[in-house]
Amino acid sequence: MLDIQRSLAQPILTPAVTRREDYRPPAWLVPTVDLAFELDPAETRVRATLAVTRNGLHAEPLRLDGAGQRPVSVKVDGTAIDDWQLDGETLVIPLAGTAHMIETEVAIHPERNTQLMGLYASSGILCTQCEAEGFRRITFFPDRPDVLSTYRVRMSADRARFPVLLANGDPVASGGEEDGRHWAEWHDPFPKPSYLFALVAGDLAANRGTFTTVSGREVQLGIWVRESDLARTDHALHALKLAMAWDEQVYGREYDLDVFNIVAVEDFNFGAMENKGLNIFNSRYILADPDTATDYDYDAIAAVVAHEYFHNWSGNRVTCRDWFQLSLKEGFTVYRDQCFSADQGSAAVKRIEDVRGLRAGQFPEDAGPLAHPVRPESYQEISNFYTATIYNKGAELIRMMATMLGAQAFRAATDLYFQRFDGTAATCEDFVACMEEAGGVDLAQFRLWYSQAGTPRLAVAVDHEAGGGRATVKLAQSVAATPGQPDKSPMLLPLKLKLFGAETGRPLTDERLVLFGDGVGSVTFEAITERPVLSINRGFSAPIVIESDRTAADLAFLSRHDDDPFGRYEAMQQLMLDTLVAGAVEGRADHQAVVAAVSATLSDPALDPAFVAEAVLLPSESFVGDQLAMIDPEAIFRAREALRRELGRALDAQWRAAYDGARAFYAYTPAAKGLRRLRNVALGYTAASGAGDAAKLAFTQFEAADNMTDRQAALGTLANGDDRPFGEERVAALDIFYNRYAGNGLVLDKWFQTQALSTRADTGAAVAELVRHPDFTLANPNRARSLIGAFGVNQRAFHTADGSGYRFLADQLIALDQLNPQTAAKLLPPLGRWRRVDAGRAGLMRAELERIVATAGLSKDLFEQASKSLG
Ligand code: TRP
Ligand code: ZN
Numbered sequence: 107m108l109d110i111q112r113s114l115a116q117p118i119l120t121p122a123v124t125r126r127e128d129y130r131p132p133a134w135l136v137p138t139v140d141l142a143f144e145l146d147p148a149e150t151r152v153r154a155t156l157a158v159t160r161n162g163l164h165a166e167p168l169r170l171d172g173a174g175q176r177p178v179s180v181k182v183d184g185t186a187i188d189d190w191q192l193d194g195e196t197l198v199i200p201l202a203g204t205a206h207m208i209e210t211e212v213a214i215h216p217e218r219n220t221q222l223m224g225l226y227a228s229s230g231i232l233c234t235q236c237e238a239e240g241f242r243r244i245t246f247f248p249d250r251p252d253v254l255s256t257y258r259v260r261m262s263a264d265r266a267r268f269p270v271l272l273a274n275g276d277p278v279a280s281g282g283e284e285d286g287r288h289w290a291e292w293h294d295p296f297p298k299p300s301y302l303f304a305l306v307a308g309d310l311a312a313n314r315g316t317f318t319t320v321s322g323r324e325v326q327l328g329i330w331v332r333e334s335d336l337a338r339t340d341h342a343l344h345a346l347k348l349a350m351a352w353d354e355q356v357y358g359r360e361y362d363l364d365v366f367n368i369v370a371v372e373d374f375n376f377g378a379m380e381n382k383g384l385n386i387f388n389s390r391y392i393l394a395d396p397d398t399a400t401d402y403d404y405d406a407i408a409a410v411v412a413h414e415y416f417h418n419w420s421g422n423r424v425t426c427r428d429w430f431q432l433s434l435k436e437g438f439t440v441y442r443d444q445c446f447s448a449d450q451g452s453a454a455v456k457r458i459e460d461v462r463g464l465r466a467g468q469f470p471e472d473a474g475p476l477a478h479p480v481r482p483e484s485y486q487e488i489s490n491f492y493t494a495t496i497y498n499k500g501a502e503l504i505r506m507m508a509t510m511l512g513a514q515a516f517r518a519a520t521d522l523y524f525q526r527f528d529g530t531a532a533t534c535e536d537f538v539a540c541m542e543e544a545g546g547v548d549l550a551q552f553r554l555w556y557s558q559a560g561t562p563r564l565a566v567a568v569d570h571e572a573g574g575g576r577a578t579v580k581l582a583q584s585v586a587a588t589p590g591q592p593d594k595s596p597m598l599l600p601l602k603l604k605l606f607g608a609e610t611g612r613p614l615t616d617e618r619l620v621l622f623g624d625g626v627g628s629v630t631f632e633a634i635t636e637r638p639v640l641s642i643n644r645g646f647s648a649p650i651v652i653e654s655d656r657t658a659a660d661l662a663f664l665s666r667h668d669d670d671p672f673g674r675y676e677a678m679q680q681l682m683l684d685t686l687v688a689g690a691v692e693g694r695a696d697h698q699a700v701v702a703a704v705s706a707t708l709s710d711p712a713l714d715p716a717f718v719a720e721a722v723l724l725p726s727e728s729f730v731g732d733q734l735a736m737i738d739p740e741a742i743f744r745a746r747e748a749l750r751r752e753l754g755r756a757l758d759a760q761w762r763a764a765y766d767g768a769r770a771f772y773a774y775t776p777a778a779k780g781l782r783r784l785r786n787v788a789l790g791y792t793a794a795s796g797a798g799d800a801a802k803l804a805f806t807q808f809e810a811a812d813n814m815t816d817r818q819a820a821l822g823t824l825a826n827g828d829d830r831p832f833g834e835e836r837v838a839a840l841d842i843f844y845n846r847y848a849g850n851g852l853v854l855d856k857w858f859q860t861q862a863l864s865t866r867a868d869t870g871a872a873v874a875e876l877v878r879h880p881d882f883t884l885a886n887p888n889r890a891r892s893l894i895g896a897f898g899v900n901q902r903a904f905h906t907a908d909g910s911g912y913r914f915l916a917d918q919l920i921a922l923d924q925l926n927p928q929t930a931a932k933l934l935p936p937l938g939r940w941r942r943v944d945a946g947r948a949g950l951m952r953a954e955l956e957r958i959v960a961t962a963g964l965s966k967d968l969f970e971q972a973s974k975s976l977g
Pocket of ligand 2: 417
C-alpha cells in the first residue's frame with residue numbers, strides 16, 4: 107500500500123525557501139503612498155501612487171511584489187511606460203534617478219477571494235487582511251515589513267450597499283458621487299509597513315465610546331458590526347477601555363490617533379488583526395451576551411481585544427524588520443495580554459490556563475516534525491509560522507527576562523526599547539539588547555532560547571544529610587534533537603525553588619531564584635532541619651519539563667502544602683499524570699493517592715473555587731501521550747476514563763456538595779465564573795461515576811440554564827454519554843440546542859465542535875455525517891475549525907486503528923486547500939504525529955501525508971506542512 111502510494115506520487119517542485127541569513131535592506135524605500143479604490147465586490151480597481159527613493163548607491167530596478175495580477179497601466183513621473191516586466195509575480199520597473207513617482211492600476215476580485223487574504227467579501231462586507239503577505243494581492247508594492255510609508259486612502263463605493271467606509275488613521279473628507287456612489291478619504295500620519303494596511307466597506311453600525319488618554323486627549327472608539335449584532339458588543343468595548351488604561355499604567359503607552367475602530371467579520375483566518383487604528387476581528391472575539399457566549403468566550407474576547415490594542419506599540423509603532431522576527435511583536439504582545447488578563451481576576455488561575463495551553467499546543471510542536479526556534483532560520487510559507495512556538499513560547503521568553511530583571515528594571519528596559527525603536531523595524535536582538543542594557547544583566551547564554559528549538563528537560567533529585575544538615579538539589583539538563591538541530595547546548599533556566607518540611611508542612615526556606623545554565627549542577631540549602639520536599643519551577647518560571655524523584659506521597663503533600671498556587675496545581679497534575687501513565691502502560695493503576703489528594707483539595711475551604719476547578723481536572727489524553735515514547739490512544743483513553751470513574755464514585759458526595767454549593771446568579775465576575783467552573787467540573791465527575799441520575803441532572807441543567815457556560819457544559823457532558831443511560835437526553839439536547847440557535851453562526855460552531863470532541867466510540871461516523879449537514883461549509887474558517895479541527899485533536903476518534911480518521915482528515919484538508927490554504931495548513935499537524943504511534947497507525951498516517959503531498963495543484967502552505975511532517 108505504502109509503496110503504491112509512493113510510486114504514484116508526482117514529482118513536486120519544492121517551493122523557494124526564504125532564509126534569515128539572506129536578509130538585505132530594501133533597495134528602494136516608499137515614504138508615501140496614495141491609494142484610490144473603486145470598490146465593487148465583483149471587480150475593484152486599485153490605483154496606487156508610490157513616492158519611491160533609492161536606498162543607497164546601487165543600480166537595481168524597482169521590484170514590486172504582486173500576486174498574479176497584470177497591471178492595467180504603469181506610469182513613472184506621470185508618463186505611461188511600457189518597459190516594465192513581470193518576473194514571475196514581481197513587477198520590475200527600471201528607474202534612472204534617485205526619487206520617482208510610480209503609478210500602477212490593477213483590477214482585483216474580492217468576491218472570488220476564498221483565501222481571505224488581501225481584499226475579500228464576508229457576508230456583504232468588503233474587508234482586508236494583509237499580514238503577512240496579503241497586501242501584494244491588492245496592489246504592487248514592496249510587501250515587506252521594513253518598508254514604512256504614510257498612507258492616504260480614497261475609497262468610493264455604492265452608497266446603499268456600503269454606507270460605511272473605513273481605513274487606517276483619521277477620516278479626512280467624504281462626499282457624494284453620481285450613480286448612487288459616495289467616497290471617503292482617510293489619512294494615517296504614522297509610517298507603517300504594508301501588512302498593517304486595512305480598509306472596510308459595508309452596511310455597519312457602531313457601538314461608540316470615548317477614552318480620554320493620560321495626557322487628556324479624547325479618542326473616539328467604535329466597534330462596528332451588523333446592526334443586528336450591536337447588542338452583543340458591550341463587553342468588547344468595555345475590554346478595550348480597560349486595555350487602553352492598563353497600557354498607560356503598566357507600560358506608560360498612550361494611544362496616538364483620534365479614532366480607534368474595530369470591525370467584526372464572520373470569515374477570518376485568525377483571531378484578529380492589529381491594523382493601525384482599524385483592527386479587524388473574527389466576530390467570535392467580539393460578539394458576546396450571556397445567552398450565546400461562555401465565560402471562556404468572554405475571557406478570550408477581552409484577551410484578544412487587549413492583544414490587538416497592545417500591538418499599537420508592540421508591533422505598529424515598533425514593527426519587525428523581517429518575518430523571522432515575528433515573535434518580537436507576537437511573543438511580547440502575548441506576554442502583555444497574559445499579564446492584562448491576570449490583572450482582571452485570579453492571576454494564579456490565569457497562569458494555570460496559560461501553562462495548560464502551552465503544554466497542549468506548544469510542547470507537542472517542539473517535540474514533533476514541525477519544531478522550529480522562536481526565531482526561525484528559514485521558511486517556505488510565512489503563514490505557517492504563526493505558531494504556538496512564536497506566540498506562546500515567545501511569551502515565555504519575555505516572561506523569563508521579566509523574572510530575571512525584576513519588575514522595575516523590566517519596565518526601564520521596555521521604556522528604552524519603545525523609545526529607541528519607535529518608528530522603526532526592529533529585531534529580537536534589539537529587544538534583548540535593551541533588556542541587557544537597562545537591566546544590567548548578561549543575556550549571552552539566554553539568547554539560545556531564540557535559536558534552539560525543543561523543550562529543555564530537567565532531571566531533579568534531592569539529597570538531605572540526616573540530622574538537620576545540608577540539602578542538595580541535583581540538576582541535569584538536556585535538550586532533545588529537533589529537525590536540523592542535532593546537538594544542543596544547555597540553556598539558561600530561571601528556576602524558582604523552595605523547600606517544605608515533610609513532617610511539619612512548613613516552609614524551610616524562602617523562595618530562591620536560581621539561574622541554572624549548566625548541563626549538570628546542584629543547588630544547596632544549609633541547616634535543613636527535617637526531610638525537605640522540593641517545590642521547583644514555581645509559577646512555571648521556565649517553560650521546561652521537570653523529571654523529579656518525588657514520590658506520590660511528596661506530590662500529594664505539595665498539593666496540600668505548597669504556598670505557590672501554581673505549585674499546588676502542578677503537584678496534583680504530576681500525581682495524576684504518573685497515575686495515568688501507569689494505567690495506560692500497565693492496564694491498571696493505584697488510584698488511591700489521586701483520590702485522597704482531590705478529596706483534600708475539594709474540602710479545603712480556604713481555596714478559591716476557580717482554583718479548585720482547575721486543580722481537580724485530569725490532564726488531557728494528549729498530554730498523557732506526550733509522556734510516552736509510544737502512544738496507544740485507546741489504552742490512554744481507558745486509563746483516563748477509569749480514573750475519572752473512580753474519582754466520580756469515591757467522591758460522589760463531595761462532587762454533589764460542590765455542585766449544589768456552587769450555585770450563583772449569573773454575573774460575569776471572577777467569583778461567579780469560578781463557581782460556574784467548579785459546578786460544571788463536578789457535573790462531569792458525577793456523570794463519569796455512572797450514577798443513574800447523571801443524565802437527568804445534566805439535562806435539567808441544560809434546560810434550566812440562564813447562560814451559555816452552563817448550557818454548553820451540560821451539552822458537552824451529554825454529548826460524551828453512552829447510549830445507556832444517556833441516549834435520550836443526549837439526542838434531545840443536541841436537537842434543542844440546534845433549533846434554539848439556528849441562524850447564529852458562532853453558536854452553531856459550538857454545536858459542531860461539541861460533537862466532534864465527543865469521547866463516544868461512534869464520533870468518527872458522526873463527524874463524517876456532519877460534513878454533509880446543510881450548515882456545514884469549509885468556506886468559513888470558524889466552521890471548518892469547529893468540526894475538522896476539533897476532530898483532529900480528538901485522540902480517541904482520530905486514531906481509530908482502521909485509519910478512517912486519518913483518511914477523513916486528509917480528504918477534508920485536500921478539499922479545503924482549494925479554498926483556503928492557510929486554514930488547511932493549520933489543521934494538518936495531527937497527521938504529523940506518526941512517530942509516536944504503533945507501526946500500523948504510523949503507516950496509515952504516512953500514506954495520507956504522502957497522498958496530500960502528491961496532490962496536483964497543492965498550495966505551498968499545505969505542501970510545506972505535509973512534506974515536513976513526513977520528515
Ligand atoms: N497579527 C495577528 C495577531 O496575532 C494575527 C494574524 C497573523 C493574522 N496573520 C494573520 C490574522 C492572517 C488573520 C490572517 O494579532
Ligand atoms: Zn498578535
